[in-house]
Amino acid sequence: MRDLATRIFLVRHADVENPNRVLYGHLPGFELSALGRAQAAALGEKLSAENVRLIVHSPLSRAAETASIINRGLQHPVPMDVDSELREADFSRYLQGVPFWQIPIRRPLWLVHKARRGILPGDEAIEDLGGRVLKVVRRIAREHPDETIVIVSHADPIQAAWILLDGRAHNEREMYRNAVDKAGMLRIELEGEKPVSWQYIAPPAVAKPATAAA
Numbered sequence: 001m002r003d004l005a006t007r008i009f010l011v012r013h014a015d016v017e018n019p020n021r022v023l024y025g026h027l028p029g030f031e032l033s034a035l036g037r038a039q040a041a042a043l044g045e046k047l048s049a050e051n052v053r054l055i056v057h058s059p060l061s062r063a064a065e066t067a068s069i070i071n072r073g074l075q076h077p078v079p080m081d082v083d084s085e086l087r088e089a090d091f092s093r094y095l096q097g098v099p100f101w102q103i104p105i106r107r108p109l110w111l112v113h114k115a116r117r118g119i120l121p122g123d124e125a126i127e128d129l130g131g132r133v134l135k136v137v138r139r140i141a142r143e144h145p146d147e148t149i150v151i152v153s154h155a156d157p158i159q160a161a162w163i164l165l166d167g168r169a170h171n172e173r174e175m176y177r178n179a180v181d182k183a184g185m186l187r188i189e190l191e192g193e194k195p196v197s198w199q200y201i202a203p204p205a206v207a208k209p210a211t212a213a214a
Contacts, residue, residue, distance in 0.1 A: 006141040007148045009047065009201075010133070011185040012158055013058075013066040014039040023103065024062075025096030026088055032065050034209035039183035040066045042204035044073015050148045054079055056140065057152035058086035066183075067152045085132040086153040091123040114172050126170040130160030137161075138193040145192075155180055162186060165198050 015036035016024065024030040032040065043066075052074055057067035059082050071077050091113055098106050109120055118125025133153055140149050158180045165188075168174045180186070183203035188195050 006145055006190045007050070008137055008140060008188045008190065009050070009052075009148070009150045009185050010137065010158055010161065010188060011043065011066065011070070011150060011152045012155055012180045012182055013060075013063045013152055014043070014069075014183040014203075016062050016182075020099060021101075022097055022099050023092060023095045025092030026060065027096050028061065030062055032062060032069075035206070036062075036066070036182065037069060038206040038209055039203055040069035041073055042206050043183055043185075044070040046204055047150060048073055048075050052078055052150050053147040054081065054140070054144060055150045055152065056081045056083050056086065056136065058082070058088070058154060059084055060088060060154070063152045063154065067150070070150060070152070083136050085136050086151065086157065088154040089124060089129055089156040091117075091120070092156075094122060117170075117172070126160045126163055126175065129157055130162070130164040133157045133161040134164060134195075137188060137190070137195070141190045141193045155182075158186065162198070162200075165195055 015033045016030050017033040018024060018030060047070060055067045055071055055078060057063045057080065067080055071080060095103055095107050095110060103110050112120055113123055117123055118128065136151060159175050159178065162178055163170065163174050178200065181203050185201050187199050187201055189197045
């Protein structure tokens with residue numbers, strides 16, 4: 001008897017409206033930009049032929065909005081669920097609200113975080129960060145065998161999960177060597193709860209709306 005097969009699309013949320021270019025982390029009020037909404041709609045169209053049966057997303061609004069727009073683009077809307085394990089990296093709570101270029105000055109512990117994740121209070125090692133995403137992937141595979149599921153999360157958790165899948169070194173260089181762009185995704189094939197193949201799919205090419213030109 002063959003092992004059960006499940007396909008999971010692990011999606012990074014789409015582009016976010018962020019005119020002041022701050023690190024938004026877990027802050028409320030950061031919704032998708034016009035470009036992000038177009039990206040999410042294109043993802044829904046792309047995934048409409050995949051017979052998606054469920055969408056699970058991070059509790060943060062940008063992930064929830066991405067998930068909702070994807071769902072509207074499917075041939076038949078599917079149930080949606082929230083899982084807190086898909087949240088943004090916990091260390092971003094320390095960084096959030098600060099413009100990117102000011103982070104080394106105003107958030108000096110960022111340098112320790114970059115040197116070695118997981119040694120500061122409230123930080124997560126790569127194994128823990130990616131591990132919580134893969135825990136959701138395995139649970140979904142167990143609960144929805146032979147189905148196609150969409151999971152929407154954030155850059156660092158997805159990139160950490162990719163490191164764990166590949167068996168790469170747990171360091172900062174590897175975190176960004178294979179970057180998942182906004183609205184990009186990993187397609188993961190599983191037999192039972194075991195990932196057997198995974199492939200990066202770049203974001204859909206969409207025209208940049210006029211309101212996103214700045």
